[in-house]
Amino acid sequence: MAQTNNNWLEAFRTLGLSAFLAIGVRTFVAEARYIPSESMLPTLEVNDRLMIEKLSYRFKTPQRGDVIVFMPPDEARLCTGETQKQAYIKRAIGLPGDVVEVKNSQVYINNKLLKEDYIQESPYYQYGPVTVPPNSYLVLGDNRNNSCDGHYWGFVPHENLIGRATVRYWPFNRFGTLD
Template sequence: MPENHNENPWVETLKTLAISAVLAFGVRTFVAEARYIPSTSMLPTLEVNDRLLVEKVGYRFGSPERGEIVVFEATEELQRQGYNDAFIKRIIGLPGETIEVSGGVVYIDGEPLAEDYIADQPEYQFGPVTIPDDQYIVLGDNRNNSLDSHAWGFVPADNIIGRATIRFWPFDRIGTIEEPSYPE
């Protein structure tokens, strides 16, 4: 049976655009989305105007790990302070751990955390605090210039949008976002 080529080209174009829009919405909502870096809070790892791919599927099957860079919706405390945009920070403290920042060092359950990715040692004191279930402590890599958990508290797991995986802009910095390895 011959194919019907009599369909109006405008109708075909509209069908194609509608299908494309639905697919794009589905991918952005459930799989991955692009984000940009608006501030210096993640220097030196991420620079202002870096463009990243944020993967959203992984946390449906597992939990965030220490060292991962995550994008999250503003917490209730941040919203009370007038912040509504998403944030990007590094997971430092996991549920059930006790975190303290003292003398320029982050301590997890009393043990210092080796951090070769930060801009400078933190010049503030924080904690000790024990992280509740299903919540995290996140800090910017530019510790002294980052609005992060040391200023406003915990990030609920439900607020986490996804994990930064790939930098796709600028071209001279394209690549995966490396995560540090910590001794067990």
């Protein structure tokens, strides 16, 4: 009889530890996300599944070109009409202190043309010049003309960052890193 109780206790411990580790990993290390819109075409397609790495931005800041996941500021609801806050995924373009301008269908950072071989098409709009505030980022979708992004609603504070998209794991034929 003691062996049966011991087996139940061991099973309970194993399940408890597994749940604790799963919650801990998802909260602090990595989590899976999917792409719900066309705002990041051609880099990311609707229903792509990604692994989001959450540790690096605790120790360093995003780099220009990183594909980041974040909670949008309240102003983002102006162009989406969303009633619930959902995480967004966009590309970090403007870093703290940068002067960003979109003119003549191209993005300029500190008066230098930004080479962008990842966008769907050149932007049809004009924007800025604006200076990115401290501890904030300007994010834009790769599908510039069809993205509710920072050119509509402004900047993302560092504390809103969730993590960096690192790997697409679905569909299998597009498996790979997002460098």
